[in-house]
Amino acid sequence: MSQNIETSRDAARERTLIKIQAGSGALFAVFLGVHLVNQMVAVAGPAPYDALQGQLRAVYQTPVVEIVLVLAPLLVHIVVSVWRMVRRRQAGRPAPRTPRARLQRYTAVVLLVFTFGHIVATRGASLIYAVFPGFDGIAYTMVWFIGYFFPYYLLFSVAGLYHLLNGVMLALPRLGLRGARVGRSGGIVMVGWIAGGVALLLGLLGFAGAFQEVRPAAIESPYARLLDELGVAELRR
Numbered sequence: 001m002s003q004n005i006e007t008s009r010d011a012a013r014e015r016t017l018i019k020i021q022a023g024s025g026a027l028f029a030v031f032l033g034v035h036l037v038n039q040m041v042a043v044a045g046p047a048p049y050d051a052l053q054g055q056l057r058a059v060y061q062t063p064v065v066e067i068v069l070v071l072a073p074l075l076v077h078i079v080v081s082v083w084r085m086v087r088r089r090q091a092g093r094p095a096p097r098t099p100r101a102r103l104q105r106y107t108a109v110v111l112l113v114f115t116f117g118h119i120v121a122t123r124g125a126s127l128i129y130a131v132f133p134g135f136d137g138i139a140y141t142m143v144w145f146i147g148y149f150f151p152y153y154l155l156f157s158v159a160g161l162y163h164l165l166n167g168v169m170l171a172l173p174r175l176g177l178r179g180a181r182v183g184r185s186g187g188i189v190m191v192g193w194i195a196g197g198v199a200l201l202l203g204l205l206g207f208a209g210a211f212q213e214v215r216p217a218a219i220e221s222p223y224a225r226l227l228d229e230l231g232v233a234e235l236r237r
């Protein structure tokens with residue numbers, strides 16, 4: 001097969017992968033967007049956090065929605081993104097070096113490291129043991145080991161926020177939505193990231209008990225008891 005045909009075939013494959021990456025990322029972004037707003041609401045305490053999560057969960061844990069709009073797009077996005085990275089490396093093409101492209105890659109690595117453990121720890125608990133973490137469950141992780149969970153949740157959520165905002169701005173034009181010129185400047189993404197990052201930090205301070213007492217309910221929570229029964233975390237009195 002002539003070199004030209006091979007090159008144009010490869011270019012066509014790359015265009016398809018870019019579209020699948022953009023489409024799956026944009027689909028998962030719907031869940032991630034509402035999920036991160038839910039974490040911001042933790043600043044207001046357990047009742048508003050759990051009430052909003054209950055309403056959102058009624059949608060995103062409906063089996064069809066959970067598979068088609070949450071888990072499948074996440075898996076497809078990860079597989080295609082890693083595949084593109086491997087192809088780029090095999091072809092000896094350099095990775096884009098603009099600050100936005102680098103931040104997108106660094107935040108992707110953070111999400112790759114933490115996402116599956118997070119899903120197992122949260123969704124696994126409700127799927128296998130019918131125990132939903134909720135506000136008190138997350139607050140219990142702060143009571144148990146704040147030195148790890150506070151920086152972990154902060155890094156994970158702030159990385160998720162940047163990857164979502166910048167990712168959607170990259171994806172929309174690639175999906176043929178030419179109208180999305182606004183985000184091309186990067187300024188909008190940065191302002192959204194800083195404002196959202198502050199709101200996520202305040203949400204985490206809410207889980208950590210900075211604005212109200214969370215410890216008694218956290219220790220008595222079904223999630224704390226489950227971690228104790230599984231021998232993961234000794235219940236702290």
Ligand code: HEM
Nearest residue numbers: 039057061066070115122123132133134138153156157160
């Ligand atoms: C402050 C940071 C975060 C906290 C405290 C948090 C907390 C939670 C909680 C409590 C659940 C269970 C939801 C429910 O029972 O309805 C959950 C599920 C989940 N989280 Fe997070 N999350 C955070 C950040 C993220 C990020 C950055 C991602 C990005 C990949 C993510 C992806 C997911 C997914 C995919 C599920 C399972 C959804 C489902 O199928 O029900 N989370 N998280």
